[in-house]
Amino acid sequence: MNSLAQRLHIGLGLSLILLMALIGWLIYDQNQRLVDSLVVSRLKHDGESLLAALQFDARGKVILTENSISSIYRQPLSGHYFLLIPGNGEALRSRSLWDAELNNEELTPGEQLTRRIDGPAGQPLLLWASGYRKGDQNITIMVAEDLSQLQQRLLKNALLLLVLTTFFLFLILFIQRRIVRRSFTPLRQLAHEIEQLERGDISQLTEAVPLEVQPLVVEVNRLLMVMERRLDRSRHALGNLAHALKGPLNLLAQLADNNKTPAALKQELHLHTATLQQQVEHQLKRARLAGLGSAGQRFNPAEELPVLITVLERIYHNKQIKFDCHTSQQNLNNIDRHDLLELLGNLLDNAAKWAKSRVRCRIEQTDNIYITIEDDGSGVSEEALATLTQRGHRIDESLPGHGLGLAIVKEIVELYKGTLQLDRSPELGGLRIRLHLLPNQ
Amino acid sequence: MRLLLIEDDPVLGPRLRQTLRNAGYAVDLVDNGIDGQFQGEEESYDAVILDLGLPGKPGLEVLQNWRKLGNPLPVIILTARDAWHERVDGLKAGADDYLGKPFHQEELLARLSALLRRAQERSNPQLSVNGLSLDEERQRVMLTDGKTVELTGTEFRLLRYMMVNSGKLLSKSRLTEHVYEGDADRDSNVIEAYIKRLRQKIGKSLIKTRRGQGYIFGTNAP
Numbered sequence: 001m002n003s004l005a006q007r008l009h010i011g012l013g014l015s016l017i018l019l020m021a022l023i024g025w026l027i028y029d030q031n032q033r034l035v036d037s038l039v040v041s042r043l044k045h046d047g048e049s050l051l052a053a054l055q056f057d058a059r060g061k062v063i064l065t066e067n068s069i070s071s072i073y074r075q076p077l078s079g080h081y082f083l084l085i086p087g088n089g090e091a092l093r094s095r096s097l098w099d100a101e102l103n104n105e106e107l108t109p110g111e112q113l114t115r116r117i118d119g120p121a122g123q124p125l126l127l128w129a130s131g132y133r134k135g136d137q138n139i140t141i142m143v144a145e146d147l148s149q150l151q152q153r154l155l156k157n158a159l160l161l162l163v164l165t166t167f168f169l170f171l172i173l174f175i176q177r178r179i180v181r182r183s184f185t186p187l188r189q190l191a192h193e194i195e196q197l198e199r200g201d202i203s204q205l206t207e208a209v210p211l212e213v214q215p216l217v218v219e220v221n222r223l224l225m226v227m228e229r230r231l232d233r234s235r236h237a238l239g240n241l242a243h244a245l246k247g248p249l250n251l252l253a254q255l256a257d258n259n260k261t262p263a264a265l266k267q268e269l270h271l272h273t274a275t276l277q278q279q280v281e282h283q284l285k286r287a288r289l290a291g292l293g294s295a296g297q298r299f300n301p302a303e304e305l306p307v308l309i310t311v312l313e314r315i316y317h318n319k320q321i322k323f324d325c326h327t328s329q330q331n332l333n334n335i336d337r338h339d340l341l342e343l344l345g346n347l348l349d350n351a352a353k354w355a356k357s358r359v360r361c362r363i364e365q366t367d368n369i370y371i372t373i374e375d376d377g378s379g380v381s382e383e384a385l386a387t388l389t390q391r392g393h394r395i396d397e398s399l400p401g402h403g404l405g406l407a408i409v410k411e412i413v414e415l416y417k418g419t420l421q422l423d424r425s426p427e428l429g430g431l432r433i434r435l436h437l438l439p440n441q
Numbered sequence: 442m443r444l445l446l447i448e449d450d451p452v453l454g455p456r457l458r459q460t461l462r463n464a465g466y467a468v469d470l471v472d473n474g475i476d477g478q479f480q481g482e483e484e485s486y487d488a489v490i491l492d493l494g495l496p497g498k499p500g501l502e503v504l505q506n507w508r509k510l511g512n513p514l515p516v517i518i519l520t521a522r523d524a525w526h527e528r529v530d531g532l533k534a535g536a537d538d539y540l541g542k543p544f545h546q547e548e549l550l551a552r553l554s555a556l557l558r559r560a561q562e563r564s565n566p567q568l569s570v571n572g573l574s575l576d577e578e579r580q581r582v583m584l585t586d587g588k589t590v591e592l593t594g595t596e597f598r599l600l601r602y603m604m605v606n607s608g609k610l611l612s613k614s615r616l617t618e619h620v621y622e623g624d625a626d627r628d629s630n631v632i633e634a635y636i637k638r639l640r641q642k643i644g645k646s647l648i649k650t651r652r653g654q655g656y657i658f659g660t661n662a663p
Binding site for chain 2: 243246247250254308314318337
């Protein structure tokens with residue numbers, strides 16, 4: 001998965017590890033150098049004391065005045081050693097050296113060296129050596145010290161450092177995770193809003209988001225507005241077209257009603273205007289449907305259904321039909337208000353047209369929308385039902401009286417990927433229409 | 442009954458006015474939204490037939506403005522915009538009924554009389570008071586003795602208005618307002634003459650005169 005949070009975690013984690021390793025190594029290395037330089041300066045000091053303490057006997061042989069030398073050099077394997085190599089005669093070694101060797105290299109006067117060597121009993125030694133000229137002899141003085149204790153201390157420090165850095169590394173990573181999570185909160189908010197947008201709960205996204213995603217949100221909002229306006233505009237234009245076409249059609253129809261018009265012409269006029277009207281109406285209604293995923297208004301049953309029923313009661317004012325419409329839904333989601341009103345209007349109109357006294361409708365939504373409409377009219381014969389349920393069958397061609405309205409209904413059902421079932425209402429006895437819309441797909 | 446017809450179509454408007462006149466209504470025709478709104482506010486009408494696509498001011502806005510001012514005029518919207526959401530929005534804007542074009546004249550007349558009945562809170566489609574019943578379709582009246590009397594247009598409008606408002610004191614000017622169209626010659630003496638003729642046709646006792654105030658229809662009048 002391409003997760004920004006993941007990338008931030010990995011990136012920061014790696015750079016922290018690198019940084020801490022570098023710092024750790026630097027500290028360790030500097031400590032080592034510091035220790036070495038301290039030891040070397042001590043060795044130098046001891047070396048110079050040795051030089052001061054050495055004397056020549058009558059034969060020119062080198063001797064040391066013992067008491068001027070620190071007692072640590074007399075203790076066997078004490079970790080402090082020296083070796084004097086005179087120009088002639090035998091080399092003088094500290095008693096602590098026992099019978100182990102140091103370096104036997106002779107240095108010319110003024111030459112110096114510092115080196116790590118393995119000493120007696122596996123002691124790691126730091127050796128300092130320098131060449132001198134005393135009297136008329138070249139003398140090489142070597143002093144060495146055991147580093148093992150110091151090195152252990154250094155190692156301990158390094159371990160402590162490692163433990164501390166690891167602890168802080170995890171602490172920082174943990175804090176960073178919190179920070180990242182917090183700074184991603186607006187994005188989760190946004191994702192939530194997009195879900196709401198899909199359902200039609202809101203029509204715009206909040207633009208109070210981090211700078212980085214704001215251009216995206218603003219653009220989405222702009223597109224939403226453009227879409228909504230476009231839908232509005234095309235619907236409006238179609239409404240105007242309908243208006244413009246219906247005026248003349250209406251006049252033609254009125255002309256056909258006129259008593260002065262000859263009977264034959266009347267019939268022709270009726271026929272053609274009716275066809276024209278049906279065609280215009282059907283195509284216009286089709287074109288004005290919004291369909292799935294549209295940026296339209298949402299449907300609030302408590303607000304819309306009573307008004308819709310009033311409209312129907314006015315139309316069927318001389319029939320006294322009882323409309324019993326019920327829904328437990330607060331809001332119907334994912335369906336355009338105009339489409340749903342067109343759907344319900346046509347279905348209820350059709351039902352009321354055939355009903356004797358009762359029309360019932362039920363609307364439920366889980367994920368999908370279920371609509372059932374029943375009437376207590378004479379219903380549709382079994383054969384007609386059988387024909388109607390055939391695939392690809394056009395309702396408006398086959399069911400007299402259930403004309404245009406049902407064709408539009410079918411159109412809407414198709415737009416919402418739904419199904420339509422017709423049968424006899426078990427309770428009311430008339431036609432029952434059951435719709436199942438899948439607006440989430 | 443006096444109606445306000447707001448319709449901008451130059452052919453449909455006058456034709457509809459004639460139809461309504463033939464059905465026994467006094468009709469004022471206005472062809473734009475601005476005059477329509479003004480007329481609806483200033484004059485007393487029994488109902489309004491309102492087109493939506495009007496020049497000057499859209500019909501829905503006219504209606505909303507009336508309702509905002511608390512004008513309870515019964516309104517039928519008559520329009521080619523007959524999508525269901527438009528009908529619902531029309532009623533939400535304050536219309537009492539909504540009729541899509543094209544329409545049949547009989548349908549409009551039936552809806553209109555249903556609307557007027559609702560406005561008068563009258564459930565019986567047959568208008569009858571004190572044994573007198575009015576045949577609105579044929580514009581004649583059946584007397585208590587079963588005799589049928591034909592009425593002229595003005596007589597019919599006058600009698601219908603008085604029967605609908607039976608028991609109420611009706612001034613001459615109120616009668617004039619609801620019986621004549623806006624541009625008619627409104628001489629209140631003419632009303633007196635028509636009352637006289639009605640009394641000759643339906644009997645004197647049903648219309649009482651309150652001197653200086655007007656007339657009351659019905660025997661149980663105070």
